[in-house]
Amino acid sequence: MDLFTEHGFEQVTVAEIAARAGLTERTFYRHFSDKREVLFPDASPLYTGLTDAVAAAPDSASPMETVAAVLEATAAFFIDRHEFSRRRYAVITANAELREREAVKLASLADALAAGLRERGVAEPAASLAAEAGIAVFKVAHVQWVTADDPEDLADLMRAALDELRTALNP
Amino acid sequence: MDLFTEHGFEQVTVAEIAARAGLTERTFYRHFSDKREVLFPDASPLYTGLTDAVAAAPDSASPMETVAAVLEATAAFFIDRHEFSRRRYAVITANAELREREAVKLASLADALAAGLRERGVAEPAASLAAEAGIAVFKVAHVQWVTADDPEDLADLMRAALDELRTALNP
């Protein structure tokens, strides 16, 4: 992260990253599938948290209520990482390859969410749409969270964004 | 496209693509910024179509009504390209790098849409949320369109998806 903040992502070679970590380039590739991936630390806790939250929602919950519950759980995941998220966001937005990677990560999060909803009996395309809407809310709130001078509560931002989306679609 | 359908995207080298086109590898890179880009032909008409549609919406139109109008215009853009879209979709979904590229393209479409809405006086985060919702609808409808055995009308699929999203958010 230090190397990237100082020189920018493209200017840093994998050999340099490895050297800074006291490792070999080859070893770097044993830990990360490619150079970009080093900025997307293991997301499996996020996925399991998401999947659990979908499953934990009461049977009576509508698709969007389920999504709202998932967003709450997701916000908790980020609570201790505000400073890290800020730096990471700065590096990522400054580089096209990284924005690409970020976009797929969010897309596969949406896929996982849609799969969870289908598991609950939500039919397509309702499941995908609810999931995409949820991720849209997440994206917007997350940007606000990392760019705001005064760090607000991520969960609050998500709730507000979800409300805003609701009224936009049914004025 | 022939090369990709037969051998898969990864197995085809840029040298092979260039040779098939009767060109040099270096010349390939003068036409496309990278190997993936060859599957994302010049999207500027799509962007200008989108921007025009946003601007053309009546002042009285709400953000989501504007988005709906944009989706109609976008559908028209794809009307003659069903077969091409099918092949392209098959190649892209089969490869991670290409799914990445597809994801950013859609994200930047969302950005353009949000910018257009802001131009109309829609505030943030409403503009981004409406734009993301619109792109979500597009994604879902587009998948249905290219995977359905019997090619339905893309505009119809989008309208249906938008309705579905509406009811999901306000049951």
Place this chain on the structure above:
DNA sequence: TCCATGATGTCAGTTTCTGACATCAAACGT
């Protein structure tokens, strides 16, 4: 007819990423 311009070719080099094999240390069974 000459020349300016834009597109293409040639070539060398950097960087990312991968496969194959070697090495080393900690953990394990006896």
Place this chain on the structure above:
DNA sequence: ACGTTTGATGTCAGAAACTGACATCATGGA
């Protein structure tokens, strides 16, 4: 305690993606 197994790391060679610098060539205008 000792040989072995296993997992992590190192070494090396090489393919493929990309880039910069310069040469060539065709086309159209002065």
